[in-house]
Amino acid sequence: xxxNILPPLLHVLFLVSxxxxxxxxxxxxxxxxxxxxxxxxxxxxxxxSISLIPGFIAFPLGAILVRSGVSCQVVAVFITTLMxxxxxxxxxxxxxxxxxxxxxRNTLSFLGALLVGLLMGIFL
Amino acid sequence: MKNKITATLKQYGFLILFGVxxxxxxxxxxxxxxxxxxxxxxxxxxxxAILPLMFIQIGLFDVWVPRERIIRHLGPExxxxxxxxxxxxxxxxxxxxxxxxxxAALLWKKGCSVRNVFVYLGAFSTLKIPMLAFExxxxxxxxxxxxxxxxxxxxxxIGYFLALFLKxxxxxxxxxx
Numbered sequence: 001x002x003x004n005i006l007p008p009l010l011h012v013l014f015l016v017s018x019x020x021x022x023x024x025x026x027x028x029x030x031x032x033x034x035x036x037x038x039x040x041x042x043x044x045x046x047x048x049s050i051s052l053i054p055g056f057i058a059f060p061l062g063a064i065l066v067r068s069g070v071s072c073q074v075v076a077v078f079i080t081t082l083m084x085x086x087x088x089x090x091x092x093x094x095x096x097x098x099x100x101x102x103x104x105r106n107t108l109s110f111l112g113a114l115l116v117g118l119l120m121g122i123f124l
Numbered sequence: 125m126k127n128k129i130t131a132t133l134k135q136y137g138f139l140i141l142f143g144v145x146x147x148x149x150x151x152x153x154x155x156x157x158x159x160x161x162x163x164x165x166x167x168x169x170x171x172x173a174i175l176p177l178m179f180i181q182i183g184l185f186d187v188w189v190p191r192e193r194i195i196r197h198l199g200p201e202x203x204x205x206x207x208x209x210x211x212x213x214x215x216x217x218x219x220x221x222x223x224x225x226x227x228a229a230l231l232w233k234k235g236c237s238v239r240n241v242f243v244y245l246g247a248f249s250t251l252k253i254p255m256l257a258f259e260x261x262x263x264x265x266x267x268x269x270x271x272x273x274x275x276x277x278x279x280x281x282i283g284y285f286l287a288l289f290l291k292x293x294x295x296x297x298x299x300x301x
Contacts, residue, residue, distance in 0.1 A: 004300045007135045009222065013171065014142055017163035021156065054170060054220065055255050059262035066263070079263070080271060083249045084279070089222050095300040096225045105242065105286060109249075112278035119274050124267065 008092050015088045016052045023051075025061050032078060033070050044074045045114055048081030049106075052088050073121025080113035080120075174219035182230050195235035202237065207280060210240045214247035218255070224248040232297035239287035241297060246279020 028051070032044055053061075062075045085106050086093065093102040146164075149157025198206045210231075217224070227248075228241050236244075251272055259268045 005226070007139065008300070009171065010139055010142075010168075012222065013164060013167045014138075016167055017160050020163045021160045052220070054167075055258050059259050063262040072267070075263075076267070076271065079259075080250075080275070084246070084275075086221055092222050093225060096229055096297055098295075098298075101286070101290070101295065104289070105245070105282070108282045108285065109246075109279075112275075112282060116271060116274040116278055120267070120270050123270055 005092070005095065008095055012052075012089055012092050019051065019088065020053070023047075025053075025057060029061060029065055029068075029070075032065055032074055033068060040071065040074045041077050041114075041117070044078040045081050045110070045117070048078040048113070049085040049110055050087050051082055052086060053082060058082055071121070072124040073117060076120040076124070077114060077117030080116045081110060084109040084113040170220065174223050178219060178223045178226065182226055185227075186230060186234075189234065191234050194231065198231065198236040198240050200237040202240075206237070206240055207243055207283075210236070210244040211247040211251065211276075214244050215251050215253050217248060218252055221245070221249050226299070229297045229299045233299070237287065238290050238295060239283040241283075242286045243280055243283035246275070246282060250275040250279065 028047060031047065032040070034040070058079065062079055065075050065078075066072060087106065090099075090102055090106065093105075096102075097105070145157060146161050148154065149161060196202065197209055214224070217227075224245055228245055231244060232238075232241050256268055256272065259271075
């Protein structure tokens with residue numbers, strides 16, 4: 001059971017390592033900080049969906065962004081999509097649920113995460 | 125025999141290439157390769173810390189919890205209370221989302237309903253207590269509570285929707301292999 005998911009899992013870890021090298025946290029915060037209004041929210045949602053950053057990097061990054069003046073809504077959208085949508089882990093998810101259901105689940109989660117982030121922007 | 129070798133190569137070929145790439149990167153040295161290798165090591169250690177525990181938990185769960193009990197409390201006939209049970213189960217765990225997939229597969233095997241399998245995944249991705257504690261520390265109580273409160277109805281709705289969509293579609297959760 002464990003050995004069977006190891007190869008696809010290592011593939012995912014490789015993709016993630018590659019992604020984090022190409023788009024390190026500094027660049028990420030630069031992109032998120034630049035966008036204002038809808039373009040900022042959209043950028044946050046896309047970056048959050050693609051990235052697979054562990055909480056111990058993502059939350060401090062979010063805190064730095066808020067302190068450096070990035071809107072709470074953008075940070076909230078980034079954090080929610082980061083948690084709920086995993087594009088890089090799709091190949092692994094598909095091994096369990098099939099491609100169609102995995103893509104559907106991630107699409108719904110993307111819309112849901114966007115909704116949560118936008119709602120939070122109203123209250124924060 | 126030959127088929128078996130091709131299958132193994134297909135499964136592991138990419139990783140062998142990656143290993144060679146790492147080796148060359150360190151020997152040259154090639155800075156980008158080394159940076160990627162360091163990231164890989166970080167994620168690999170995270171996985172090595174979480175997954176074995178997850179599989180031990182799954183193994184014990186498989187042996188100790190009878191199927192009838194899962195069907196009664198989390199199955200298709202279990203009612204709305206079952207949502208609370210899967211959410212609580214997910215909240216007590218830790219780790220990246222991919223660690224939840226094998227648990228979801230086991231829950232399914234034991235008779236958990238489709239809706240509850242996806243509610244479990246939703247709760248695991250957004251409401252894990254260890255992660256919440258961390259989030260409160262960095263982003264504040266208000267941020268974390270609001271996010272948790274808004275996420276809950278969203279992933280429960282996703283669970284209901286997927287269950288409805290997958291009804292009569294012969295949906296199964298596979299255990300890879």
